[in-house]
Amino acid sequence: MRGYYVGPVVIVDDPEAPVKKPRLIEIYKNNVYKDIELYTYKHVDGSGLQDIKVRDAVAADNAENMDGMILARNVEFRDAQLRRKLRFALEKESIGYADDEITLNDNKYKYKFLLPETFSDNALRALAEFIHRFLVWGALYDWYAQFGMQQASVYASQLRDIEAAIEGLLKGPSMVKRPLQPFGPAQKINW
8 A cells, every 4th residue: 555645734815806887888770880881971162073973982882782782790899809808808608699681670789787886887888988989999990991091090090099198097097006116217327
């Protein structure tokens, strides 16, 4: 029979999981589509385009079946991107099936968050506006990029800023502290 060594047993008190609070944000799809139409119409008005066919092609019209489908698909793509990025804060869902059908029955995007107790509920409205803007400007970027228009680059840079703002609201201020420089300022001061 072999001998076994049994070392000391260490009992570790696991800290309790942080308390999370559920919060819901709903973004109405009709408002998103209206904003996209408004922005594209104002862009066409201010662009100086004279050709009626070109103006009609550049201005999104959700009532036109083809424009409506392109816009809906662009917004759905931006919603998917945002959900992927925010999965750390979204409530876990048990979904056994998904498809790519866009239906009229589902008239809003629902973001069910599980947020830390420290999250300020005063920021919820701002978070809703940032999400709305991300969906609108993301779809506008896709819309203008398909035409190879310069306007797409304007939305591209702003999308990154909005995405960072959304993440910042959800993650809160950084808890990392940088140490002070022990030997004075980083740059030399010449007298």
